[in-house]
Amino acid sequence: MSSAPLLSVDGLHVHYDRSHVLQGVDLEVPEGTVVALVGRNGAGKTTTLKAIMGIVRGSAGTVRFAGRAIAAERTDRIARLGIGYVPETRAIFPSLSVEEHLTLAARAGGWTLERVYDRFPRLAERRRAGGATLSGGEQQMLTIARAMTTGPRLLLLDEPTEGLAPLVVEEIAGMLRALKAEGMTLLLVEQNLAFALGFADMVVLLGRGQVRWTGAPAAFHAAPETRAWLAV
Amino acid sequence: MVIQLLNGMQLAMLLFLLSVGLSVVFGLMRFVNLAHGTLFMLGAFVGLSTVEATGSFWWALVAGTLASAIVGGLLYLGLLRRLQAESPLKQVLVTFGLIFIGLEAARIIWGDYAERLPGPALLAGSTALFGVVYPTYRLFVIGLGLAVAAMLYFGLERTRVGAIIRAGVDDRTMTAALGIDIGRVFFVVFVLGCALAGLAGVVAGPVLSVYAGMDMGVLVLSLVVVVIGGPGSLKGAFVGAILVGMVETFGQVWLPEVAGMLLYGLMAAVLALRPQGLLPAGPRP
Ligand SMILES: Nc1ncnc2c1ncn2[C@@H]1O[C@H](COP(=O)(O)OP(=O)(O)OP(=O)(O)O)[C@@H](O)[C@H]1O
Ligand SMILES: [Mg+2]
Numbered sequence: 001m002s003s004a005p006l007l008s009v010d011g012l013h014v015h016y017d018r019s020h021v022l023q024g025v026d027l028e029v030p031e032g033t034v035v036a037l038v039g040r041n042g043a044g045k046t047t048t049l050k051a052i053m054g055i056v057r058g059s060a061g062t063v064r065f066a067g068r069a070i071a072a073e074r075t076d077r078i079a080r081l082g083i084g085y086v087p088e089t090r091a092i093f094p095s096l097s098v099e100e101h102l103t104l105a106a107r108a109g110g111w112t113l114e115r116v117y118d119r120f121p122r123l124a125e126r127r128r129a130g131g132a133t134l135s136g137g138e139q140q141m142l143t144i145a146r147a148m149t150t151g152p153r154l155l156l157l158d159e160p161t162e163g164l165a166p167l168v169v170e171e172i173a174g175m176l177r178a179l180k181a182e183g184m185t186l187l188l189v190e191q192n193l194a195f196a197l198g199f200a201d202m203v204v205l206l207g208r209g210q211v212r213w214t215g216a217p218a219a220f221h222a223a224p225e226t227r228a229w230l231a232v
Numbered sequence: 233m234v235i236q237l238l239n240g241m242q243l244a245m246l247l248f249l250l251s252v253g254l255s256v257v258f259g260l261m262r263f264v265n266l267a268h269g270t271l272f273m274l275g276a277f278v279g280l281s282t283v284e285a286t287g288s289f290w291w292a293l294v295a296g297t298l299a300s301a302i303v304g305g306l307l308y309l310g311l312l313r314r315l316q317a318e319s320p321l322k323q324v325l326v327t328f329g330l331i332f333i334g335l336e337a338a339r340i341i342w343g344d345y346a347e348r349l350p351g352p353a354l355l356a357g358s359t360a361l362f363g364v365v366y367p368t369y370r371l372f373v374i375g376l377g378l379a380v381a382a383m384l385y386f387g388l389e390r391t392r393v394g395a396i397i398r399a400g401v402d403d404r405t406m407t408a409a410l411g412i413d414i415g416r417v418f419f420v421v422f423v424l425g426c427a428l429a430g431l432a433g434v435v436a437g438p439v440l441s442v443y444a445g446m447d448m449g450v451l452v453l454s455l456v457v458v459v460i461g462g463p464g465s466l467k468g469a470f471v472g473a474i475l476v477g478m479v480e481t482f483g484q485v486w487l488p489e490v491a492g493m494l495l496y497g498l499m500a501a502v503l504a505l506r507p508q509g510l511l512p513a514g515p516r517p
Contacts, residue, residue: 053409055405055408055409074408074413075405075408075409076408076409076410076411076412076413076414079408079409079410079411080411085409085410087406087409091403091405091406091409093398093399093402093403093406093407094402095398095399095401095402096395096398096399096402100395100398100399103392103395104392104395104396104399104410104412105410105411105412107411146410147410150410150411
């Protein structure tokens with residue numbers, strides 16, 4: 001490995017009031033790869049993504065993206081450097097139409113409206129509909145498409161298939177595979193292990209705020225840490 | 233009856249101009265600026281001085297609007313910006329303090345007496361409308377309010393900048409996570425709100441007369457408008473302003489003994505039934 005990874009997190013600590021939620025997280029996402037971040041409920045997966053986006057502040061540690069230290073940057077600057085964010089809550093804007101979601105933050109190099117509608121005909125049909133009226137699956141497509149209109153180099157996805165019907169999960173999974181095939185770099189938080197292990201190049205296992213195991217998906221089930229930190 | 237309706241409408245449009253900035257700023261940043269009324273008074277005084285210097289109401293309109301926009305912008309950059317992360321109590325205390333500073337400053341600069349701002353000659357006299365004869369200037373106030381409301385509606389609902397503002401009201405964090413500098417958006421909205429307060433001040437000058445402290449009464453009314461209409465919502469500010477304008481006007485005529493209380497009764501009723509206000513910002517159909 002000669003070139004530095006696109007994203008690297010070193011010794012990241014995050015506190016919420018008095019609880020010490022991340023206790024020195026290290027992880028790397030090389031350009032063009034998919035890294036799956038897995039772990040039990042409450043392990044700190046969402047917090048890790050929020051800290052990368054600058055939505056929560058770490059008390060120690062560094063985050064480097066494309067060679068720049070970004071841990072102290074404002075969220076909007078981090079996003080403009082080329083990180084797209086698909087939050088766990090989806091964060092659809094209720095007072096915006098589907099099309100407004102897709103033009104709001106569009107930047108050169110990002111997905112155009114035609115490209116989004118090509119890939120998600122459902123969104124094209126509902127282009128005038130309000131964000132709050134969409135189904136769960138449509139909302140998830142819209143959040144991913146919205147992030148892609150900003151032209152990110154790295155996409156952070158927080159449980160994109162959570163709570164969706166199997167057919168919709170397949171649709172989202174298909175589009176993530178297509179993104180990967182195009183060379184997009186992804187950091188994917190996922191509880192659906194079958195999907196995560198089949199899709200990712202590397203797996204990072206988080207347990208109580210620390211990375212407990214990192215390795216290739218094929219080795220995941222055999223690793224002793226998996227049983228200790230994932231089995232319920 | 234028609235006259236009272238027009239009077240109510242005229243007051244409503246003044247309140248709308250004053251409240252809309254307050255409302256959208258609050259919706260966007262959860263920021264309470266009690267000094268908003270002070271910028272209304274500033275607009276009126278600068279307008280008065282401009283009329284005295286140039287003889288032109290129209291120059292007064294421009295100067296009063298600009299003065300409030302500039303002073304509002306400087307206040308924001310110098311002081312209010314730092315208050316954003318603070319508790320609402322601190323925001324209320326600091327901006328409440330600004331009211332008194334503004335009051336004293338107005339007394340020192342412009343003196344402590346009331347003066348009527350002369351309206352434009354063009355709009356002097358009366359016009360026959362709906363079977364009544366009504367002061368032309370007051371019709372102008374109604375028309376101006378409606379025009380500004382239509383422009384703001386277009387800007388907010390049909391442009392990309394408007395979509396960014398609505399997104400910010402819905403979810404600031406997500407808006408920032410899309411690479412949008414929400415602080416800059418807020419500054420623009422804040423300054424625009426201040427400009428409209430200044431415009432309202434000049435426009436009110438010929439109707440309410442200009443004096444140090446003229447901001448107090450309207451500030452309270454505009455806060456009621458924001459609460460009734462639903463913070464952050466343009467339509468809410470519009471409907472809230474009409475309700476408050478009508479209740480104020482008809483209350484004075486029909487129930488003068490309890491007119492003062494009527495408004496608070498209305499506010500209490502709205503809050504009891506719809507705590508978010510009548511038309512809160514939010515889901516579109
Ligand atoms: N805003 C907050 N204030 C206080 N504690 C929080 C906050 N957000 C999360 N936590 C706590 O921090 C810990 C990590 O939460 P986080 O959301 O990062 O976990 P997660 O791995 O994403 O879990 P899940 O799989 O349920 O989404 C949890 O114990 C959670 O209760
Ligand atoms: Mg989570």
